[in-house]
Amino acid sequence: MGHDIYGWNKAREEIAYARFSMGNHNAILLYGLLEAYPFYAGVSGSGKSSIFSLQQFEKALNEYKKLFNTSASLKESDCTSWDQKQILNFIQKCLATAQKEKSVEVYFG
Template sequence: MSNVNASILYHVLDADEYNGGVSGIGAKVTFSANKMEKAMDVFLQFYNAGDSTELKETSLNMDEEQILNFLLNCLKTAKEEEEVVIVFC
């Protein structure tokens, strides 16, 4: 039911209020490129990594790797479109 790694994602996005425990609360939130860069920085600091390439070379579990890829995709979209919308469901 609860996944410790999911709480990491809510934490790095500074979105704990959208965490419904088993899943999100259904909120749709817009994040700027700056906010996504900050989330990526927090995630990298959590793993003491300098950048995402260095982090990918470590032994992340499957959930952690999915979070990293999700953050990278969101960051890319936010940079291209100035923002990205995430639905916490």
């Protein structure tokens, strides 16, 4: 069991991935930043997906910056923990795709 969270573009290609073990409390951070608590099922995701807009990813990145007290120009190398890096990487990749396609489908497994 665990949290496998995928971002898919409109062609249904994987553009982002984050993995948290079932006991990793940091999984809830990504759910929270995406305002996706209904997809959190405790030891894993709900097995459902939803479409997230460009604005939702912009908001998630802004909330990430506030949460980790970071500057506007974020790089993965600026992060202090593996989970912090994968959360940032997931949001940035989804945001980049949403800037081109206006939305991204996110699956919570």
